[in-house]
Amino acid sequence: MSATSDEQATAAADPQWQIVAAADDDDDKQPELTPEQKMAKRYPQPVRVSFLLGLPVLDENSSIIGHVHAVVRTPQGKIQLVMPLGGFLGFGARLVPIPIEIVGMLGAQVAVVDMPGDRFLSSPTWTSSRAQPLGTNESIRVAITRR
DSSP states (O other), X not given: OOOOHHHHHHHHHOHHHHHHHHHHHHHHOOOOOOXXXXXXXXXXXXXXXXXXXXXXXXXXXXXXXXEOOXXXXXXXXXXXXXXXXXXXXXXXXXXXXXXXXXXXXXXXXXXXXSSOGGGGGGSOOOOGGGOEEXXXXXXXXXXXXXX
């Protein structure tokens, strides 16, 4: 049974119907997840720091943009991977930090999942005075991803 045009006009003019419609619109808008919440949804697994050192880092196109040089903890307690960027054959490269929340393990590779690869060019240069390197025997939790 379909509604007549008079019934549709009455429903559209009814303030109660408008409140229900507005509530339905709000249900579609979910709050943006923090990087930590996104990482938790990717089933982080313990990984030894020694395993991460030297692994290739992939951008969203699965191109290698560098290799893990170090794993550090910031003064705020956040874990970061440090990767040389730019240069030629290792000369002239600068170290950039990669937050652990935006990467995932893709087999024996580290894939950046929440940041375009070209944003690394504008990333700040990492300095050792702001973070402490983690020992090779320490374990950290790294998300798992797939392409």
